[in-house]
Amino acid sequence: MPQAFLVDNSGLMWIGGDAEGIYTIDPKLNFQSFHFEKDFAADLLKNFYGISAYDFFNWKEQYGVLPSSYFLRSVVGKNKNWIALNRIVSYYDTSIGKMFRLPELPKFNNKNFAPIKGISLYDESPVVIDDFNNIYLFRNEKWELVFSSDRFKINIKPTNIYFDHKTKILWVITESHGIVKVNFSTKKIDYIKNNTKDLPVNHLISLVPDPENDDILWIGSNDGLIQYNKNTNKVKIFSGKEGFPDNVIYSILPDQSGNLWMGTNKGLLKFNPKTYKIRIFTRSHGLENVEFNRFHQLMLPNGKLAFGGAKSYVIFNPEDIKKDHFSPPTAITQITLNNEQINLAERNLNPVNQIKELSVDYFENTVSISFAALQYNQPQQIQYRYRLKGYQDEWIFAGNNTEAVFTKLPPGKYVFEVNATNTTGNWSSLIKSLTIKVTPPWWKTWLAIIVYLIILIGGIFWLIRFRINQEIIKNSILLKQKEAQELRRLDKIKTKFFANIAHEFRTPLALIIGPAEQLKSAESEEEKEKLFGMINKNTNSLIQLTDQLIDVAKLEAGVLKPVFVWGDIVPVVLNIIKAFSETALDKGILLNLESPEKAEFLFSINTLDRILYNLISNSIKFCENGDTITVKVNKEINGLSIQVIWLSLLPKI
Incomplete structure (x- = not known):
């Protein structure tokens, strides 16, 4: 005899007998x-x-x-x-x-x-x-x-x-x-x-x-x-x-x-x-x-x-044979971590189907979840699908399988969702979800990552400083090497310069000694005057060479400054040329001046004297008998040009 009667949400009738257990009747x-x-x-x-x-x-x-x-x-x-x-x-x-x-x-x-x-x-x-x-x-x-x-x-x-x-x-x-x-x-x-x-x-x-x-x-x-x-x-x-x-x-x-x-x-x-x-x-x-x-x-x-x-x-x-329109809810029946069922009491958790969020350590990241649809008339007809949002966003069709296994989940936050069909294969509108948080190991936490970033930035900064210092040292060594090369070059220039100066000194000295020897045997006053004039002229040349040496010293010390005056430059050039007339005459060299009658400009007499003296002196030094040296003074639009031109009459071999 039936003793109890119940119709559940799916329409299934449950009948409790007196001594024969429970029967179910599906009116569909x-x-x-x-x-x-x-x-x-x-x-x-x-x-x-x-x-x-x-x-x-x-x-x-x-x-x-x-x-x-x-x-x-x-x-x-x-x-x-x-x-x-x-x-x-x-x-x-x-x-x-x-x-x-x-x-x-x-x-x-x-x-x-x-x-x-x-x-x-x-x-x-x-x-x-x-x-x-x-x-x-x-x-x-x-x-x-x-x-x-x-x-x-x-x-x-x-x-x-x-x-x-x-x-x-x-x-x-x-x-x-x-x-x-x-x-x-x-x-x-x-x-x-x-x-x-x-x-x-x-x-x-x-x-x-x-x-x-x-x-x-x-x-x-x-x-x-x-x-x-x-x-x-x-x-x-x-x-x-x-x-x-x-x-x-x-x-x-x-x-x-x-x-x-x-x-x-x-x-x-x-x-x-x-x-x-x-x-x-x-x-x-x-x-x-x-x-x-x-x-x-x-x-x-x-x-x-x-x-x-x-x-x-x-x-x-x-x-x-009516179609089943019931949407069965799905319940989570069991959760295992690394093949061991979780202890709800140790974790202070609610019953497994009432858990909303589950936090697991990084070494417990193999998660197995069992589930079942709450429809009892034809459970073998029910099929399932699930997904783990954040890891596998697409639905995975599981058929009649009631377990989902996720192996070695990386640290992160995921949402497990499971859905079931009813007995006619229609997917239920009720989706069961569970949030799963896999905590990272301490070496993957945000604090550890910040420390890694600080160390990385510090290392990059140290490396940059180190490379900069290396470049500075390298450049310092190169600079010193260049300075040494420059000093050697300057020493060569000075040596050559002093050799040239010595040669320049020797010429006027020789021109002084020669007339002095001739003066011993000179008898007429006119001849003596002439010799005295030559000695005086070459003595002035020697003084000029001495002044040039002094000017070099001033140039190195940075205290040599030209003094500019406004005047006619032609007489100054003519006086410099006359200083070499006797020397040119003795060597058979023709020394000429080509210039306008008057050329007024702002110029430094001492500087002009030194430059022109050196040019004419060097020209005479390398000229042969019969050559011609012409000093040209030309007015230009933006100033004045002075040229010392050496014209050799002998063919070059």
Whole structure:
């Protein structure tokens, strides 16, 4: 006896018994399972159509022949459910609720057993194919043989058919020869087999057209559900890789909403041909049998679908199998760090599902989080996805896995999020989140980083100072080397200078000694005066050389400053030239002056005297007998130019 009753937020009913525990009832599922009284076809025809498979369809059990259910074929037309069994076709008129039977197919080769293997509709008239590969069309109240078996190259062993009203092509699926296209207009027959690369498998079991797309056929096989495009011959297979419970598709029936219901080896499958979404129903959904059989499928008069297995069958209304709209919350059930469950008491934490933020040390950075959706009617149907924002921002699809593992998380702040679907695969709007902070080691803290930066900046500053000091020392050494080179150069210049000065001193001294010796033997006053004049002139030259030495000393000391006067420069130049007239005359050198009559400028007499004296002296020194030295004074726009020109009359060798 029930003692307690509860309906949770997902709509699941919980019933507590007196001594038998707790039961759950899911009102969104309404599957009815029945054990066979005879077999699938016989039971359904008797219980829902009110006819006998044996009397109505002349079915007789024969040795070595499978039960009638394996030869049951059906198709739904406008207000009519067509059923074919043995060699008889009948239809149930849903508008009046009555069953009608058509004449039996004609006998062929006097063989008793050649059942119908496929049925379809040609303008609401049935078209069938039998076990001998004969194709019949019911027209004008009788069966017409449209294609006889001899039109086929081989025994194709058909399993079902579909007639395309637009193209007038009959599509035949077979046990071992793939697809056969029979064109009613051109009478042409084409074979589409596995060896043509247009079909992945030749053994085909069930066939239905797409509820909305006329170009698509859905074919059940041992390798999965095949989507076949009639125009392009392209195929797509849906099997275990796409989430199907099994690759074997025994039977297919469409519902009024455009979904395909399929019987497999591991449950009942609901498939949306548009979105490719699937929903799997097993024993946990109320199915007594999950292993279905080929051709055990039938649309019932009340719009319900029936699928049969080895010992039982299930009946349901697809509209009663309601979609789950519940958004289940997700709870965190366990957290482990480095494969050890966290101790909530030691960390002073709330119960694991109430933790909002978890802080872990850097050496505890392998984190495992277990979770579960709080929906209890079909937990095996729930799928999960998770992500760790800041580490993996994209959702990771986990399927039925309820654990997320993150290995060696680097220090930082992350947000773990987990989301679950409901039993029909819709993602919940409720997302569970947990903030995880992985603290860095002390050598990676901000204080340590600041210290590293200070040390780095100090090191760079020291290196720059060191390089600057190195450059200063290097430049100091180079400067001293240049100074030493300059001193050596100056010493050479001084040596040369003093050698030249000594030579310059020697010339006037020699010019003084010569007349002095001649003065001893001079008798006339005129000759003496002349010699005294020469001695006086060269003595003045010697004094000038001495003044030049003094000027050099003043120049080095930086105290030599010229004294400028305004006057006529021509007489000054003439006096300097006269000082060399005797010397030039003795060497046979012609000394001339070319200048204007008057040239008044601001000039330094001493400086001019020294410069011009040196130029003329050097010219006389290197001149030969007969050479000419000309001193030119020219007025320029911006001043005055004085040139000492040496013209040699002898050819150079």
